[in-house]
Amino acid sequence: MARLVFYHHPQAENFSLKFSSVSLGEIQSLREQSAEPTKLIGYPFETPIYVLYEGDTEIESAEEIDFDKEWLSSRISDLPRAGQVVAFRLVELLEAAVDVREADEFRLYKEFEPKKIHEALNHTSWRKSVPEVAGEVMSNLILRHSLPNANHRTGIAMLQFCIESVDPDFTMPRTHVDDDTWREWVDPYIIDSKRLITVRRNNLRFKKLKELDIDLVERKDGIQIRLAEFDLDMHWREALSKYASLHETHCTEFAQAVLKRAERDDLLNQPGPTKQEFITYLEEGLVERDFREMF
Template identity: 30%
Template sequence: MTEIDSSPVLKYHLPTDNRYSIAYISDDIERGKTRRQQYEDDPSTDVVGGTVEIEGNAVYHIYTRNNPDEYLKSYQGEMDYEEWITSLSEDDAQFLLLVFDAFEGVIETVDSEDSYMELYKRMNHGDLLRVPNRVQWKQSVAAVAAELLSKFILIHPMPNSNHRTALGVVDRYMASYDSDFAMPDTGEDQSWYPWASDFIFDSKRLLTLRRKLSLLKYAHKCGYDKVRRKDGAEIDLTEVDFDRNNHRAYYKRRHLERSRDFIDLLLERTGHSHLAEMDDKGKQVFIDRLKASS
C-alpha cells in the first residue's frame, strides 16, 4: 500500500493525507483485513489500510478519518439548534458563547493568513458544558486557569484547533481578573512559536498516550520504537511504561501538571505573575463577569 510509509517510525497521521490518523495495527494480516471491512461498513468513517514490512515482518495498518459528508448531515437544523440553545440555563449558554467566540477568533486568524482549517468532526456541545463543571474553582487564579486549559484539551470538544480555542478561553478568564491581561501571540496556523511549542508538543504527546496506549503498545511489539505526529511531536516508545495501572488517570495528572507549568510561564512572560497569588472567586463570578461584558 503506497499511501502508508514503511519507515521504522510510525506515522501517527497518514503521510499522504494527514486528515487520517492511525486506528489499528496488527501482524495478523487476515485479522487486519477483517477489521478494515468493519470500518468500511460504517459510512461515517473513511478508511485507508494496507500491509507494510517493519523489520522484515508484515504488519497491517489502518488509518481512518471521520467522513465530513456524513457528520455534516448529522448537524441539527438552524431552528433545532436555536431551540437547543434556549433550553440551556443562562450560565451554560454564556459559557458556550465564550467558546464559540474563542473559536471564531481562531478561524478569523486562519482566514487572515490565507490558510484553510478543515473541521474533522462535529463540535460536541455536551462535552463543552462538561469543561467548567470539571474544574476545581476557588483556588488561585493561576491554578484555575491551568485546570481550564487542561480539562478543555483533554475533553477535546472542538472540530479542530482545541489547543488554540482553549488558550482563547484562558485569555478571557485571566482578563476577568486583570483587564490588562492579553494572551501573547502563540504562532501562525499550524506553526507554534518556540515559547509555546514545548507545551503544545508535550500536551499532544500526553493526549496521545492517554488515548492510544494499547495501540502504541502493539506498535512497539511490531517493531516500532518511535511515533511521530504530523506536527512533528514524537513519542519514544522505548521509554513508555505500557503496563502502567490506570494509565488514563496517570496521563490526566501529568497533563494538568504540565498545564500548570505553562500557565506559570505565561504569567511570567506577560508580566502578570501577581495572578498566581490572587484567589479565584468561583465559577459563578466568572460567568457573571462574562455576562456583564457581553
C-alpha cells in the same frame, strides 16, 4: 534508524490508527469486521507490519462553517447557563481564528459537541490559585475537544479570560500565531499537550506497537511520540485518568509560565475566580472585544 509509523493516515488525516499486526490476514479480518471506512498501510520493515486506520467523518473546509445565532441557540439550549455562555464565546473564538487565517485552509475535523463544554466546567476546581484554575479550565476544554478545530488556541484564550476575570488589567503575552517569539515558547507546550492527549486515548494501541519494536508514532503536523518515554502498560480507563492528570499539570505549568512572562508573579498564589465570577466576566466583560486580535 528509528522505526516509525503514522498515527493519522498520511493521505487522509481523518483516518487514525486502530490496529496493528505482523499478520496481514488478521488485519484484513479486522477490516472486514469494521463498521467504519478503513485504510490499510503495510510498513516494509524487515518483518513487515500492517496498520489499519479508521475514519468516521469527512474533513471539511471552514468555508462551510455557519454558526449563526439560531443554529447555535438550538445546539446549546439544553445546557445550563454557564455552559451556554462558554459555548457562545468558544464559537466566537473559533470564528475569529477562521477570519484571521484563510478560510479554505482552515480544516474542520469533527462535529461541534457543546455538552462537553458543560462537562469541562464541572471538572474544574474553582477558587484554587489563579494558575491552577486557569490551567484546569484550559486542560478540561482541550481534553473534551468540543470544537471542530482550534481547541488548543481557544483553550489558551479561555485561560487568558480566566486570569482576566480576576484582574481585568492583566496583559497577556503576545499570542499571534505568526509571531516567532510566541511560537518559540508556546509551541512546545502545545506539542507536548498533543502528545499527552494522543497517548491518553491510545495507550493499548501504542503498547502493541511498542511490542512490535516501533520506536516512534507520528501524528499530523509532524508531531512525533517516542513510545519509550510513556507508560503504556495499564488498563485504558487508568490511562484516561493518569494522562488527564498529567495534562492538567502541564496546563497549570503553562499558566504559571504565562504569569511569569507577563511579570505578574503577584497572581501566582492569588485565589482564582469562582465559576460564577468567570461566567460573569465572559458574559459582561468581553462585549466589545474583537477576538481576531488574539490570533
